[in-house]
Amino acid sequence: MADIKEPENTIVMETTKGTVFIELFPDIAPKHVDRIKKLTRERFYDGCTFHRVIEGFMAQTGDRSGTGREGSSHGSLKSEFSNNQHLRGTCSMARGNNLDSADSQFFICFGDCPFLNGQYTVWGQVIEGMESIDRLKRGEPARDPDKIISMKVVADVN
Incomplete structure (x- = not known):
């Protein structure tokens, strides 16, 4: 079982490949963490595919259409860049060309991605289950892509 410090965070x-635990970083990205928790509690992520999975780079999800072109009904967030590095297991928000265009889509890094540092909002870190992320089918999109079966805030789990 993961070493959970704060169930609310x-x-x-x-996923279709196993269970993943993610520690949230409300101190460095409070608005993004609030958005992730809001969408999680709305069950927005349940059923989302990993629509962009690039070997050695990252796995992206958070678009209910599975195309990578859509988001939630909550609109864009202002970026919350930090000094946190994009390392293996880092969870960060995807965005368009506009630095303040993150919404619901996020990615998990397979390895260190220093070229992303300071350009994308880091909001969490995989603390257990990275091997499940490693097993996701690759592709943009993958054929018969893997999915998030359910996503929950640990404090809400009975």
Whole structure:
């Protein structure tokens, strides 16, 4: 079982490849963490595919259409860049060309991605289950892509 420090700031994500625990970083990205928790509690992420999975780079999800072109009904967030590095297991918000265009889509880094530092909002870190992310089918999109079965805030799990 994952070493969970704060159940209110930990996500458990059930994927088609296994369970992943993510520690949230409200101190460095409070608005993004609030958005992730809001969408999680709305069950927005349940059923989302990993629509962009690039070997050695990252796995992206958070678009209910599975195309990578859509988001939630909550609109864009202002960036919250930090000194946190994009390392293996880092969870960061995807965005368009506009630095303040993150909404619901996020990615998890397979390895260190220093070229992303200071350009994308880091909001969490995989603390257990990275091997499940490693097993996701690759592609843009992958054929028969893997999915998030369910995503919950640990404090809400009975």
